[in-house]
Amino acid sequence: MENNFPEHKNDLILKALRGEEVERPPVWMMRQAGRYLPEYMKLREKYTFFERVETPDLATEITMQPIRRFKPDAAIIFSDILVVLQALGLEVTLNPGEGPRLPNPVDSPEKALSLSVPDVEDRLHYVMEALTMTRRELNGEATLIGFAGAPWTLFCYMIEGRGSKDFARAKAFFWQHPEAARHAIDVITETTIRYLNAQIKAGAQVVQVFDSWSGLLSPEDFNEIAFPSLKKISDEVTGAPMILYPKGSWYALEALSYRTKAAGLGVDWCITPEYAREATRNNITLQGNFDPSRLLAHPDDITRLVHRMIDRFGAQRYIANLGHGILPFIPVDHAGAFFDAVKSWRKSK
Amino acid sequence: MENNFPEHKNDLILKALRGEEVERPPVWMMRQAGRYLPEYMKLREKYTFFERVETPDLATEITMQPIRRFKPDAAIIFSDILVVLQALGLEVTLNPGEGPRLPNPVDSPEKALSLSVPDVEDRLHYVMEALTMTRRELNGEATLIGFAGAPWTLFCYMIEGRGSKDFARAKAFFWQHPEAARHAIDVITETTIRYLNAQIKAGAQVVQVFDSWSGLLSPEDFNEIAFPSLKKISDEVTGAPMILYPKGSWYALEALSYRTKAAGLGVDWCITPEYAREATRNNITLQGNFDPSRLLAHPDDITRLVHRMIDRFGAQRYIANLGHGILPFIPVDHAGAFFDAVKSWRKSK
Numbered sequence: 001m002e003n004n005f006p007e008h009k010n011d012l013i014l015k016a017l018r019g020e021e022v023e024r025p026p027v028w029m030m031r032q033a034g035r036y037l038p039e040y041m042k043l044r045e046k047y048t049f050f051e052r053v054e055t056p057d058l059a060t061e062i063t064m065q066p067i068r069r070f071k072p073d074a075a076i077i078f079s080d081i082l083v084v085l086q087a088l089g090l091e092v093t094l095n096p097g098e099g100p101r102l103p104n105p106v107d108s109p110e111k112a113l114s115l116s117v118p119d120v121e122d123r124l125h126y127v128m129e130a131l132t133m134t135r136r137e138l139n140g141e142a143t144l145i146g147f148a149g150a151p152w153t154l155f156c157y158m159i160e161g162r163g164s165k166d167f168a169r170a171k172a173f174f175w176q177h178p179e180a181a182r183h184a185i186d187v188i189t190e191t192t193i194r195y196l197n198a199q200i201k202a203g204a205q206v207v208q209v210f211d212s213w214s215g216l217l218s219p220e221d222f223n224e225i226a227f228p229s230l231k232k233i234s235d236e237v238t239g240a241p242m243i244l245y246p247k248g249s250w251y252a253l254e255a256l257s258y259r260t261k262a263a264g265l266g267v268d269w270c271i272t273p274e275y276a277r278e279a280t281r282n283n284i285t286l287q288g289n290f291d292p293s294r295l296l297a298h299p300d301d302i303t304r305l306v307h308r309m310i311d312r313f314g315a316q317r318y319i320a321n322l323g324h325g326i327l328p329f330i331p332v333d334h335a336g337a338f339f340d341a342v343k344s345w346r347k348s349k
Numbered sequence: 350m351e352n353n354f355p356e357h358k359n360d361l362i363l364k365a366l367r368g369e370e371v372e373r374p375p376v377w378m379m380r381q382a383g384r385y386l387p388e389y390m391k392l393r394e395k396y397t398f399f400e401r402v403e404t405p406d407l408a409t410e411i412t413m414q415p416i417r418r419f420k421p422d423a424a425i426i427f428s429d430i431l432v433v434l435q436a437l438g439l440e441v442t443l444n445p446g447e448g449p450r451l452p453n454p455v456d457s458p459e460k461a462l463s464l465s466v467p468d469v470e471d472r473l474h475y476v477m478e479a480l481t482m483t484r485r486e487l488n489g490e491a492t493l494i495g496f497a498g499a500p501w502t503l504f505c506y507m508i509e510g511r512g513s514k515d516f517a518r519a520k521a522f523f524w525q526h527p528e529a530a531r532h533a534i535d536v537i538t539e540t541t542i543r544y545l546n547a548q549i550k551a552g553a554q555v556v557q558v559f560d561s562w563s564g565l566l567s568p569e570d571f572n573e574i575a576f577p578s579l580k581k582i583s584d585e586v587t588g589a590p591m592i593l594y595p596k597g598s599w600y601a602l603e604a605l606s607y608r609t610k611a612a613g614l615g616v617d618w619c620i621t622p623e624y625a626r627e628a629t630r631n632n633i634t635l636q637g638n639f640d641p642s643r644l645l646a647h648p649d650d651i652t653r654l655v656h657r658m659i660d661r662f663g664a665q666r667y668i669a670n671l672g673h674g675i676l677p678f679i680p681v682d683h684a685g686a687f688f689d690a691v692k693s694w695r696k697s698k
Contacts (some may be wrong), residue, residue: 168676172645187580218640250599251621269567272600291567296521327517 003203009140012073013206016319017241017263019286025310025318026073026144027342028257029335030266031325032066033078039065049094053079059130060137067142069332070339074143075208077134077199081149081210084191085158087123088115092193105161109180112173115187121198128202135203137164141307146204148196150246151188151229158184167216174225187227196237208243208266209233213266215248222252234260244288247324253279269294269323273312286313289323290338295330299337306339306341315347350584352481352552358489362555366612366634368589371545374659374667374689375422377417378684379493380674381415382427385684386412398443402428408479409486415492418681419688421490423555426483426548428476430498430559434507435539436472437464447611456512458529461522464536470547477551484552495553497545498561499595500537500578507533516565523574537577542585549588557615558582564597564617571601576608583609592636596673600648618643618672635662638672639687644679648686657692664696 012026033154034040034165040062043052062078077241082092093101106112121128128147135144157163159170174181198208214226226246234242245266246252256265257280267276267288276286290309295302310320320342326335357363361375366484383389386423389411390460392401401407411427431441431449442450455461470477476495480685482596483678486492523530563575575595605614606629616625616637625635639658642652657670669691677686 133452137401166642166676168642168645168678171640175646175650215619219621221640229604248619251619251624270564270597270600272568275600291520291570293515293517293520294524297516297524327515329517 003135005135006138006140006201008143008205009066010073010142013143013319014241016317017243018319019285021316022050024345025313025315025320025342027288027320027339028072028074028076029066029326029338030076030322032070032076032335033062034326035328036326036330036332037065039069042080049080051319053083054126056129056133057262059126061132062327063130063134064137064258065181068140070336072142072339074139074144074145075134076129076147076208077131077204077243079130079147080152081147081212082157083124084120084128084148084154084188084195084236087118087120087191087195088158088187089118090158098186099163100157102157104163106158106184109177114183115184117187117190117194118197120195124195124198128198131199131202131204135205143145143205144203145206145208146202146240147208147210148192148199149184150209150214150244150314151192151211151233152217152226153211154188154192155181155185156213158188163252167213171216171221180329185229187224189232192235193233196233197239198240200237202237204240206241206243207237208245211246211249212246214246214252216298217249219251222246222249225256227252227255230256231260234262243319245287250275250279257281257284259305266321267323273309275299277313282317285317285319287319287321290321292327292330295322295326295334297334299334302334302337303341303344307345310342310345352484353488354484354552355489357492357554359422359491360669362492362694365666366555366592368634368666370665371499373690373694374662374664375492376483376669377421377423377425377491378415378675378687379425381419381421381425381684382411383675384677385675385679385681386418387681388415397472398429402432403475405475405478405482408475409482410463411601412479412483413486413632413649416487419478419492419680419685421688423494424483424487425494425496425557426476426480426553428479428496430503430561431475431506432495433497433503433537433544436467436469436544437507437536437539438467449506449514450508451506455507455533458504458526459527461529461533463671464533466536466539466543469540469544473544477547480548480551484554484573492554493552494555494557495545495548495551495589496557497541497548498558498560499563499575499593500541500582501566501575502560503541504530504534505562506541506608506631507532507537516562518537520570534574534578542582545582545586545591546588549586553589555590555592556586557594560593560595560598563595563601565603566598570621571598572604576601576604579597579605583611592634592668594636597630599624612623615666615670616672626662631666634666634668636668636670639670641671641673641676641679644671644675644683644687646681646683650659651683651686652690654692654696655687659691659694664694
């Protein structure tokens with residue numbers, strides 16, 4: 001079945017990811033659809049988190065909210081990385097005021113070894129439907145980004161059953177039951193490959209893989225645990241450029257830029273643009289890396305600092321973004337100042 | 350008044366910090382006195398946290414517990430970085446099951462501007478008393494380490510009033526009220542200088558400054574906010590070598606090694622020994638950096654990995670330690686394996 005999507009008018013981010021020349025960098029914001037927006041908070045009062053994620057109409061509406069308001073160059077589908085754990089048959093709960101929980105985490109090698117790759121296209125059909133609806137709704141005016149959590153990050157939640165400062169038990173599971181842990185990571189990896197390919201078939205034009213907890217791994221453990229699955233995903237997901245975002249893993253930029261098929265790398269705010277360019281030898285598109293808490297500064301300062309950030313990364317092979325997701329208590333006009341600053345940037349010389 | 354301390358028999362860590370040749374690296378463990386020890390848990394049942402910290406007999410006993418059990422080369426005094434906030438007149442509470450809280454955080458520029466440097470030697474007399482008692486009790490068989498939190502890290506708690514994943518409000522306070530924020534940091538810095546000098550006078554033979562949250566700062570913000578106070582402290586604390594531990598701030602190792610008077614730098618586990626040596630051009634003593642969650646591995650693996658860590662850092666100008674504090678749920682014999690591994694290390698060639 002062919003999807004007859006509207007003509008794509010704004011391909012700025014696709015150009016940046018291909019390394020083609022652009023007038024200004026494309027801009028979007030991690031978690032741009034979310035709690036800092038009053039229009040999102042209204043829907044949040046009416047529908048639970050899972051209703052919002054699992055109802056394509058709602059997910060589409062939420063994805064579109066920041067597009068209408070700020071006209072960024074990309075829309076990231078409203079969803080959650082933990083849906084892949086649900087597709088694997090694990091229960092995920094979310095009570096107001098606390099983070100997500102797995103009431104029955106994978107706490108034994110037997111449980112880990114019993115995991116198998118599901119029919120993810122069927123189990124997570126609502127994500128694909130939301131992508132197709134959103135792609136139509138966007139009408140070619142912004143590029144649609146799909147996403148998934150990286151296998152290491154999902155493994156962390158799967159084992160601990162909740163957020164953690166150090167995910168020490170997830171790591172310990174790896175030291176203590178390497179075979180079972182490797183099996184679990186492999187299952188997540190294969191599921192993620194199928195999931196992202198399905199997202200692309202459904203309309204995603206770019207996909208991003210969030211390794212939110214990779215920065216908790218030593219460089220050696222990153223190479224052993226996180227890197228192989230990121231590489232495999234970048235090899236086997238086809239049809240759209242991929243952005244890898246290994247939060248905190250400054251030491252991995254070189255290997256990720258050279259030894260994977262990623263078109264872009266997300267960079268957090270603790271890495272200077274100069275370091276990121278040097279580590280990747282100007283050979284990949286970089287995305288980031290405004291400190292999310294800097295959006296609490298005065299809008300004039302935001303404008304100045306965004307312009308400086310672009311000057312330092314350079315406008316080519318660059319996607320302006322935050323270094324991590326927008327915080328829930330950021331004033332809307334401060335977020336607006338960020339988008340405006342990127343659009344008003346002009347090469348000074 | 351002269352303190353007639355026992356003859357110092359074990360000066361391994363002092364030698365390492367002076368860059369003198371040693372047979373094997375010295376070893377101690379961040380948070381070695383604490384919740385993973387059953388003898389500590391017994392005292393914890395009987396006395397509140399503040400009773401343990403503020404009673405020199407108890408603080409001494411707790412400091413000595415891991416010394417008796419493991420015979421490390423250094424003892425770090427049992428205390429808490431937040432006592433400096435108490436000395437500044439701020440209330441700190443600790444309810445079981447949650448982290449420390451400041452019921453009345455510094456949430457306005459007026460409050461920040463009203464802070465002034467207290468008579469810290471008087472306010473925190475119990476820490477100095479515990480140091481003197483412990484120094485005697487150690488009988489020269491381990492070196493006594495005093496410590497303080499870094500000004501940026503204390504500022505984080507002072508403003509937010511509790512732990513945080515991002516300390517975004519503390520940063521925002523800096524963007525929004527730079528003068529008041531700078532005043533607060535300056536007051537903490539001056540208080541810390543007096544505090545550490547008093548600790549040395551009372552018997553501390555090494556002092557360590559914990560910048561637990563420096564890794565949340567971008568390199569530029571680190572240079573602006575955290576670095577100047579660390580440098581000032583290293584300049585103005587005299588009489589004992591200083592170790593700076595800027596957790597997460599891999600980008601700051603070079604400047605901290607060259608532009609401060611620190612004798613040692615603590616390194617977390619996300620930095621390779623090779624990177625740390627290169628960044629500091631083999632010009633300072635490094636301390637660290639075993640991943641604390643690796644203590645959940647099999648003791649044989651711990652031994653092997655500790656030996657490899659020493660081989661990579663090199664035995665000279667090096668202090669074996671974890672990359673962060675020991676976790677509460679580490680089995681005691683695994684901690685023992687760590688200490689034993691350092692002591693059993695022999696140069697292979």
